[in-house]
Amino acid sequence: MVERGNAEINIKRQAALLSINRTSVYRPEKEHCESEVNVQIMHRIDEIYTKHPYFGYRRITCFLRDLGYEVNRKRVRRLMQLMGLEAIYPKPNLSKRLHAKYIRPYLLQGLTIDRPNQVWGIDITYIRMGNGFMYLFNIIDWYSRKIIDYELSNTLEKGFVLRCLKRAFSHCKPKIMNSDQGSHFTNADYLELLEKAEVKISMDGKGRATDNSRTERYFRSLKYECIFLNEFENPRALRKGIARYVHFYNHERPHASLEGAKPAQFYTHSVEQIAS
Structure with missing residues (x-):
């Protein structure tokens, strides 16, 4: 979330405001050490997966080879793992062998x-x-369908998930x-946070897209109506773009399932x- 080269607030002050050690500010750059070609391939993977999440x-x-990219399966699998993508289809839940104590039923x-803040x-x-x-x-x-809150992160570390949830629970x-x-939701810290807040925990069946369909539809809308139409060059531009879209989605965009009402209005x- 830190912005480098910001003349208004220096990195030391940004780190203090975010309650992080200044020496850790540069870690995200090491996390994203992919080549420019790999980043472009990841962008194409995102487009394909958004349209065909069962691929x-x-x-x-x-698909990538048809688009002219010289890639093999091993490379694509590694990039999809980095992106946190997995094909959606019913399959054996082998993860329960390792995470059975963290899995909760659907x-x-x-x-x-039939009411807001129910689910x-x-x-x-x-x-x-x-x-x-x-x-x-x-x-x-x-x-x-109102967006309650959201947060962006350079990495897939679980801290940004817990931080956003705590902020939402304060309201x-x-x-x-x-x-x-x-893994962000099948861990002790996540479960403890929700249990302390007296929130019941529900988890999708492994590989079942329909169990979380409302969230998936929102992500598709966000990408087709905002992300894919713009080239946000840096985190600052991306944050501003998503903030504009969330405001538009909540307050201006009619929702068919709400009979034309806006999510914030309906909520x-x-x-x-x-x-x-």
Whole structure:
């Protein structure tokens, strides 16, 4: 999140405001040491995967070769792992052997979602920039489709997820939090945070896209309507672009599933009805 070359606030002050050690500021650059060619390949992978989330690295390799990229399956698989991407389809849940104690059941089967803050969905997605990439963590209210909060990070370390959740919980809390079974959500720190907040924990079945469909649809809208239409060259430009889109999505963009209402309008009106 630190901006280098910022004349207004120097790096030392930015580090202090973010409560991080100044010596750690340069670590994200080491994390993103991919070549320019690999970054461009990752951008293409993101486009293909956003359109076809059921494609694994083998099919994506074929697509990339058709586009003229000289890549093999091993390279594409490594880049997809770096991006946090995995083909969506039902498959054996082998991760339970290692993370069984952190896995929680899917609580939304047959549940009628009829009020705001009943269910929040969370997920992480790869966001491209002109000369690099970042990761976006997002919280969405499933009833109103309102974006509750979000945070960008240079790395996939879990700290930015917990920080965003704590900020959101300072305003309101859901009854149920739904996520996938990724490492950011199958760990002791995440579970402890939600349990202390008395939030029920729900997790998608392994490889089931429909379990978290509302969040996935928002990510597709964000990418097609904002990210793919712009070339955000640096984190500052990307943050501003996403902030504009979130405001547009919450306050201006009519939502078909809400009969043309805007998510923030629908959320606020429903909260006020419940309060009265």
